[in-house]
Amino acid sequence: MKVFPLLRKSAPFLLLGGMVMLPLILEGTMGKGSTAWVVAIQEMMLFAVLALGLNITVGLSGLLVLGHAAFWALGAYTYAILTVVFGLSFWLALPLGALVAALAGFLLGMPTIRLRGDYLAIVTLGFGEVIRYVLKNFQSLTGGDQGIPGIGFKDGNLQWATGWIREPAALSLRRHFSALDLSGDSLLSKSEAISGGLNPSQLQGIFSSLDTNQNGLSAKELLSGEWGFGFLCPSQEAAWLTLGRPLEMFTCKPFLHSPLHWYLLTLLFLSLALLFFVRLKKSRLGRSLIALREDEIAAKSMGINTTKAKMIAFALSAAWAGAAGVLFAARNNFINPEFFKLDNSVLFLAMAVLGGLGSARGTVAGATILWLGPFLLREQFPQFQEYKWLAIGLLMALMMIIRPQGIFGANTGKTRVKLLSLWQRLTKGRISR
Amino acid sequence: MGTLSQAVINGLTLGMVYALIALGYTMVYGILGMINFAHGEIYMIGGYAGATFLGLWGGGLSVPIALGLAVLFSILVSSLHGAGLERFAYRPLRNAPALAPLISAIGMSIALQQYVFLTQGTTPKPFPQFFRQDLVAYEAGIKLFGGTLSPLQGLIIIISTLLMIGLSLFVRHSKMGKAMRATAEDRRMAGLVGIDINRVILTTFVIGSALAAVAGVMVSAYISTIFYRDGYLAGLKAFTAAVFGGIGNIPGAMVGGVLLGLIEALGVWATGASDWKDVFSFGVLILVLLFKPRGLLGEVVAEKV
Known part of the structure; x- marks a missing residue:
């Protein structure tokens, strides 16, 4: 039976094609109500990018980062300020936002990354809080609590x-x-x-x-x-x-600024992030990160420059968050410090943890469950909103106890075996292995 | 506010509270080597328990007795939460990779916060004014070099000092204290010589939670309200204090807490920027990690292979 490997190889492309068509299918079946779904899925994909970025540090390298939203904020504010004040185009701001966030990550990582892992957790937690204070109090630049409205999507000179x-x-x-x-x-x-x-x-x-x-x-x-x-x-x-x-x-529609526009742009963005993550995981750097996650001393004795590897991982993770921030600021048209609270850092962490630390598919699954799940439940049970964070918190603790490797657990492969045998049972009527 | 001596008094009061919370972090870290992120929530729950007790049952009692009972009640509530946390969220992960208990702790921190939010509501809970008005009256305070030490501030400083002395004596001289030190030294070895590790760890959590509860009641009386988000920032600062003094080191947490409180108050006094108060303590954390990562009193420990 050669269908399975073929399916596996073409699955990403089929999925991408399906995702491109999804808004149309939704509109065909749901009519006007589909817009809310397109927006929700777009947000989910944006959060998946953030969770993927976080997974580079938490999942691949085993460094707990609790201030991921701060890097997101840096990207968002970089774009907002540059585009509102200088009219910088979105496409130029994208790498700039990533760069600013990466630089902040680098500076923050320098004193802490050599130390025990838990210090990084608390330093990034504090960093998240400080960034929010700076955004709140540095009113001349950031607008304080009022934030920056009317950011928009400036295509600039790259309209071609x-x-x-x-x-x-x-x-x-x-x-x-x-x-x-x-x-x-x-x-x-x-x-x-x-x-x-x-x-x-x-x-x-x-x-x-x-x-x-x-x-x-x-x-x-x-x-x-x-x-x-x-x-x-x-x-x-x-x-x-x-x-x-x-x-x-x-x-057929006012495309720019439309939910569909953001949907497709975010889909492109997520695809790139996924590709990046999967390739990174298999690269020399990725493998050394996994090695140092498993046993830092052993990794060091194998000749891996652990400090350098960790710094790069941390900066890369921050860079993706920064780029996602640029996209978020352009989509949302308005940002203020409230968006970048600790809650969201924890949400990204929960997405990465739920789906599986170090797993690209898992992260997307985690983002889907934790973003679209509440979205669905909110429609059915409006009071669910209040219990969302309680559920997320308990889920994180439970997941660590019951299934620490997440839904798509890294390294074990048990889930796949189960699916494989199910497939074989269905096609051959018996289990061949 | 205003004078230098007032800043020192306020800073000292705050620092004592940080020290009390920091002790919980540092004791758990010393024994389990993990950061109990939910510790700030335990402190917040203590504050809620105290205010709730006074609101419900404080009516007929005289002020000192009511406050005393409120503290005892909040110690009970917080200790139960702390013990439950250890038993259900951390014990199953005791031998798991380092990341698992940290993530579990973060999850429990959020869950506890939300559970207080859901049961207590979105508005800050006021600490019953009747029980604090005499204590915070500045006219009743003692004048010291141009500043005023209110009775409550004096009480906070005295109670915290007594608790810290008590804890030091307990850890140094009692049998359980000895067992705690042995467990911190080498958990497996302590188990081999007949120490009930689970009981020691549970006791550590209970003691840490009790100290945080006292801090919670005192702070909610001091600033007159308690809010479900308060635990997070207090926890962050207390952790900074613990790192400042050298994490895992009990006298270090005390020194670190007091110093952090003073630095914060003096920083605000010197710059006049009270909005940036929380940034000072974070700056301290970064500087300490940069120049003295083992903290003021921490010793250099070689990592075991």
Whole structure:
């Protein structure tokens, strides 16, 4: 039976394809209610990136970090300040945010990482608190408790990166508004838009300036800048129909700033993080990290520079958190110190612990359970929200006692054996091993 | 506030409390080699227990008796929580890799916090004013070099000092204290010579929790409220104090706590930035780890292979 290895090899790609299509499928089946799901899954994926970053230190190297949200905050504030003050583009801020967080991680790690592991836990815990105090009290730069509103997603000079999608958008625009001169500055008025088949209520949402601005919007404006390539389909087409025309998926809606845009961007981000994590785990550095997690003295005697390895792991983990912070600030449009509380550091840790320390799949599973689980339960039982943190705390302690390696336990392989034998039982009717 | 001597008095009061909480950290660390992250929560639960006791049953009693009983009640409640924590969250993980008990401790810290939050509500619980008004009256205080030592501050300093002396005597001279020191030295060897390790560890948790409970009641009387989030910051600072003095070292925790309280109060006094108070103690932690990672009184111990 050769299906299993083939399935295993192609599984990541199938999964990625499925994840790309998921918003459409959700919209096809749930209609308007799907937006909440797309947003929730997007958040889940962002948290999975953060938990994956944390897993580099906690899972691979066995260093307990309790201030992961602080690095997240550094990335978020880096982007927010740079883009609001200097108008820096998102794509440039992404590596910058990662760099700032990594630098902070490096400086913080220097005095503590040589010491026993638990010191790092408490120092990062304190660091998380201090960062929050600084963000609260350094009002001239961070806006204090009010935070920074209106951050947005500045595409900057790198609009070419998404330019390929604007061509079909222009075609679609021409189809609906044949009278409109796309190259010129001719204006699209409200009545024109409606006669072109745009739905007035949607119109309100997207072209909010149409009402106050009697002149309407120019086609140029529609196709660039703030609007990106966003405008509507002539009517509310079911997503099933757009499946046949994938590009319209981007052009049928105000794409930039839409949940779908963030969903796809975060999916890309998570895929890269997963790839990075899996490759790191197999690399020389990753293997030395695992070695020092298992036995530091033995690792040292095998010639591993443990301090250096730990520092790199710590900085890498902080860098991913910083990059996730940039994405979060751009998506959320608003940040304040409350987002970066200890609670979230613990949540990321719980995600990593629940799924399996050192396991990429496990982390995603942990993020799914701990983010979408409460999301589902909140709809069914509104009072669950209050018990969420109690449940998470108890779950962490229980997990350590019952199954310390997490759901997708590293190294044991028992779960896979069970699945394998189940598969064989189903296909052959007997267990071959 | 204002004068230097007032800053010293406030700092000393705070430092004594840090020292009491730090003792719980340092004793557990000395014996188990783990950070009990939930210790701050035990302190917070102690504060709640004291305030609750006074609110429910303090009515008919005279103030000193009511306060005394409240302290005893909170010691009982906190010790039960501490013992339960050890029994159910840490004992199953005693021989697990170092990360497991730490994560379990973090989980229990969050769980305890939430359980207090769910049962006690979102608003800070006030410490009954009737029982503290005479103690915090500054007119009744003693004037010292331009500062005022309120009766409650004096009480905190005296009670903490007595408890610390008591603990030192207990650890040095009692049979259980001897067993605790032996267990800290070498757990397996202590077991081999007939010491009931489980009982020793349980006792350590109970004593640590009791000290934290006393601190909890005193602080909630001092600052007039107790809140479910209070334990976390107090715990963080107490841990800093323990590291400052040399973790695992009982006199070290006392010295570290007092010094940390003084540094914090004097830092605020010197810079006038009370918002940054918590940043000072964290700065101390980083500096200590940078220059004297074993703490002030800690000794250099070679790592065993």
